[in-house]
């Protein structure tokens with residue numbers, strides 16, 4: 001992307017205003033024991049996850065762990081083999097209604113203008129449809145490119161058109177499948193600001209699949225790590241927005257998630273221990289869970305896992321509950337899953 005485009009994108013990221021804002025717009029989504037198999041291969045193994053209305057979730061995990069499969073299920077583009085995916089107690093309707101998905105490639109139709117690409121699928125009088133497309137393009141700073149062919153745009157601009165094409169439908173759940181994966185580092189950072197700003201204005205729920213942990217830390221309220229078909233880590237990102245990458249707290253959190261992601265050993269079943277909650281100590285921010293664990297040789301030990309108080313509420317843990325623990329680097333214990 002050229003320097004002038006960078007400047008233009010930065011300006012839009014900072015200054016966009018939206019007339020399509022609908023407060024408290026997001027869909028709450030609940031996945032319960034969701035399974036997806038391909039032949040013998042179990043990709044999602046009774047995965048459970050609750051996403052709050054308007055929440056921004058970052059999904060990370062090693063290549064092939066099932067991130068895109070999860071998004072495809074949420075989008076209704078694929079069907080689960082077991083479990084439930086619900087919103088407000090009802091089956092999630094999938095892509096087309098309140099749910100929109102954006103991919104790594106913009107998938108624009110080369111024979112349609114930018115505005116017509118954005119307007120695809122909109123119903124109504126031509127003038128109204130065009131006005132809505134222009135409004136969405138304005139949100140991403142590309143209203144002045146409405147009548148050009150997509151081939152005239154840079155990669156970053158095409159992704160902004162793809163974002164406008166999703167926004168024009170006023171989604172309540174936006175699924176982002178590595179949408180910035182093909183962009184250069186600077187454009188990605190500018191796009192983060194734009195996506196964050198639009199998300200804050202519209203309050204839709206967002207689920208972002210990414211290989212880039214710093215992208216997840218920059219954007220997400222929570223980072224979910226998928227491993228062996230399940231949620232292996234559910235990390236709250238309690239950093240003020242907009243987030244500064246140079247910040248020590250940002251770097252520490254990024255390092256922590258990366259460590260977990262890269263530490264294959266830690267997620268080896270040999271490092272997983274079953275246990276029972278003995279005591280829970282909680283203050284406003286943090287919760288300490290004391291767990292009596294029994295290892296494979298039958299040895300009993302008391303371990304302590306620290307969660308955020310919010311995470312504790314989501315797990316709905318009680319004294320006496322059975323849990324699965326993952327031991328990291330011999331001195332750090334994470335509560336993997338309430339059993």
Ligand SMILES: Nc1ncnc2c1ncn2[C@@H]1O[C@H](COP(=O)(O)OP(=O)(O)OP(=O)(O)O)[C@@H](O)[C@H]1O
Nearest residue numbers: 038041043061062063064065066067068069070211
């Ligand atoms: N339609 C399909 N048929 C058979 N196997 C599939 C199908 N779709 C996905 N898989 C397999 O399911 C697993 C998870 O794939 P998925 O694309 O969800 O992973 P991912 O975490 O998004 O990977 P990446 O980060 O590399 O994009 C992979 O082993 C993949 O080969």
